[in-house]
Amino acid sequence: MNALGDILPGFSRAIVRGDEPPGQINSAYPKHTVSTAIDVYRNNYLGNLHDALAGAYPVVGQLVGNDFFRRLTRAYIGKNPSRSGNLHHYGEQMAAFIAAFLPAQQLAYLPDVAALEWACHCAYFAEDAGTLDTGKLSRLGQEHYPDLVLVLHPACYMVRSPYPIADIWHAHQPGAPDDFHIDLDGGPCNALVIRNDDSVIVGELDDAIALWLSIIQNGTTLGDATAGTLEKHPDFDLQAGLSRLVSQGVFADFLVKGLP
Amino acid sequence: MENHQKLLSIAIGGLLALGLAGNASAADKKVEMEKCFGVAKAGMNDCSSNKSAHSCAGQATKNNDPMDFVAVPKGTCDKIAGGSLMDSGGMMKKAM
Structure with missing residues (x-):
């Protein structure tokens, strides 16, 4: 047998x-x-x-x-x-x-474009999850805000590159004009990949919010991530960044460190 | 470490004021986003797509492995340029 x-x-x-x-x-x-x-x-x-x-x-x-x-x-x-x-x-x-x-x-930029495409591929097939419940957040006392741990949506990825990989990606999507020209010296890119319904979306973050999100992604609390980001980027605008990321569905949920 | 309590309160306060995301519609949203199992990305895991890319028996020899060709990228990469293009390879310099 x-x-x-x-x-x-x-x-x-x-x-x-x-x-x-x-x-x-x-x-x-x-x-x-x-x-x-x-x-x-x-x-x-x-x-x-x-x-x-x-x-x-x-x-x-x-x-x-x-x-x-x-x-x-x-x-x-x-x-x-x-x-x-x-x-x-x-x-x-x-x-x-x-x-x-x-x-x-x-x-030289091709490996980073591939990394971005893999992130998009994984985002497409990532599990479904809800978005941050602001009703639940509104019931949380302000004294807990520093201890908030934001949970990223499983379809959210960041890819950082010294090359403009988000521009390159957009120039190659169906329906994009053929006659593009991209200058590789256009500066680094923090590409943000998210999924909206069944569409994968590629956006870009500035350095401050990208740093903040990468610290948050490690499970660091809101207070520590914000303090850490402000050390490097004193002009970091948490309110604008947070609103943008929440509206794009980057977060699925939150916990409070130290609370059950 | 400073916990920036006030800054956090303003940021989250702003978020709540905007009434973004979540809320009562979270459950409906979830249903709307439900994906059908077996729905593949265009062209992927689709057995029939393989037929257009390959003629099975026609290419089925051991000797048509193309790896010994000198391969040169010939796609849209010629629309992407800049001084840093040649940096990482080290083998190609701008003056050619």
């Missing part, structure tokens, strides 16, 4: 690594030899992973063009076999892979 368990690892190596297929494979299939059939299977395996990557990285694909993207994905697939039964999990290491991929070295 172990036959399947015995044969699968060898079959997997034949597909993924191109090893000799295991001898137990039924070779009675009339149309193709075993090695041709394995090649067809492998081609579908590669094609599916390629399509999964193309689905997760459409902007990278447009930036480098189809031929280059296919080479990139083939190299990625060779180094990063799929580890999950869910193809939506495939492609997480792309930013790091591109950073080390010699033919793409010239495009």
Whole structure:
């Protein structure tokens, strides 16, 4: 009864690594030899992973063009076999892979664009959650405000880059004009990814609110995060920043440190 | 550490005054946002899409691995420029 368990690892190596297929494979299939059939299977395996990557990285694909993207994905697939039964999990290491991929070295911003696309991909498939309940917040005494711990929505991500990655991302969305020109020296970018209903939205934060949100993201209390941000950015406008982030649905909930 | 009590009160007070988010509609909102399982992003996890990208048997040889080509990006990247473009690679300098 172990036959399947015995044969699968060898079959997997034949597909993924191109090893000799295991001898137990039924070779009675009339149309193709075993090695041709394995090649067809492998081609579908590669094609599916390629399509999964193309689905997760459409902007990278447009930036480098189809031929280059296919080479990139083939190299990625060779180094990063799929580890999950869910193809939506495939492609997480792309930013790091591109950073080390010699033919793409010239495009210094490409790893950060890939990181932003992965954040968008994860945001799209993140769990649903409510938004901050201001009614519940209004019942909280002011003395508890410094101890507030804001919980980020599971679809909220930040990606920081020295390059204008949010502009690059927007220029490659469906319906965006073709005749864009982006100056890489336009300054760094704190991209904010959120999901509104089923749409992923990419915005930008200034340095102060980005720092504040990154501290909040670590589970730091509102009081400490605000004090820490004000040290570096004395002109930090908490009220404006908080209103904006709450209205965009960045927070799902809050707790109060020290209260049950 | 200073806890900036007053600043926090003003910020949260402003938030509550605006009546943003949440509130009584939170439950309805949740239903509205409910996603259908199995709905995939366009083109993803869609078996049929693979047919357009690949002709199965036609490409099924071991020898068409394209990795030994010198690959040059040829997409919209030529619309993105700036002095920092060449920095990280180190191999490409502006004067070419």
